[in-house]
Amino acid sequence: MVSLSGIGGKFGPEYTIYKNPRGTRSVQGKISYRGPLQPGGSLPRIKLDLTDDEVLTLDPVTRVVHHPYSDRPEDGIYVQCYCFEEVFAEKIRALVERLRPRDLYDVIHLYRHDSTKHSRNIIFSTLKKKCAFKGMPVPTMNILEGKPERAELEAEWENMLGHQVPALPAFEQFWQELPELFEWLYHAVEKAVPPSIPLMGKAIDESWYPPAMAQAWHTPTPLEVIRSAAANRLCVDLTYQGSRRLIEPYSLRRTRDGNLLLYAVKHNTGEDRSYRVDRIQGAEVTKVPFTPRYIVELTSSGPISAPPTTRRTSRSGVIRPQGTKTLIEGREGGL
Secondary structure, eight states: OBBBTEEEEOOOOEEEEEEEETTTTEEEEEEEEEEEEEEEEOOOOOEEEEEEESSSSOOOOOEEOOOOOOTTTOOOOOOEEOOOOHHHHHHHHHHHHHOOOHHHHHHHHHHHSSGTOEEEEHHHHHHHHHHHTTTTOOOOOHHHOOOTEEEEEEETHHHHHHTTTSSSOOHHHHTTTHHHHHHHHHOOOOOOOOOOOOOOOOBTTTTTOOOOOOOOOSSSOOOOOOHHHHHEEEEEEEEEEEEEEEEEEEEEBBBTTTTTEEEEOOOOOOTTTEGGGGEEEEEEHHHHHHHHEEEEEHHHHSSOOOOOOOOOOOOOOOEEETTTTHTTTTTTOOO
């Protein structure tokens, strides 16, 4: 079967009905498809996990589906999904319950998100309700460090996540941020908020911000790779006008005459710099981590956060995010 989009599929998916750990029925389904750029080989699959006995603590929200293509309906595509606080609480619970690399990756990216400044109490109360529903204690750093799966979590970090991002940060970079998260969650220790990077002497169009999700930029510069590095706090090896430098990427802005500028810091000297995107000759994500000196505006943790859409009636069901993929695709950054 081939659709107008060029995607063929096996409809009437494979599915398995089983009893989940709570003794009630759940369904796991797989839909195989062939895309327009994949003439042969094994079929990729979409995995669906369906259950009707998970506790939903907060009201779902209606969000617009990211669809940057010409067949997007004029009034957009909307779907109901977990709100930010529900997703965050669910991920913290999942981390302590199964201790998988994708949960740690997601939890830290959610913690870095700008929305956490205003929703700590809601996240904490939601987490307590979810843990009570599962009959488990509210997670702490001591519980996580004492779990026998801790060694396996580190050992499987690269194996389970390395193929999903251009460059995967070291496990320690994420694990070492957890104590700060729990201090914020349990003791309301405020997160340090760095300043915005100075917009040095340019006629900047203050009304423009880059989109909050992946785009086709129609430029040879790998901007989404740079955004992925920013989200993961990794330096970029930038080739610019014939020379290379190691940079910390922070912001993408547009001048009033239409040029895109990448604002960054030279990692080895700490100097603020701006680079015209059309003069960038190459960019590679490195394994060199950086501690942000400024707000990372290239990802949704900075001022380019996509605002929530107005709630509206939808006939779609509530979508529950599964695994790491949802957050990694936002490189989005994640999320």
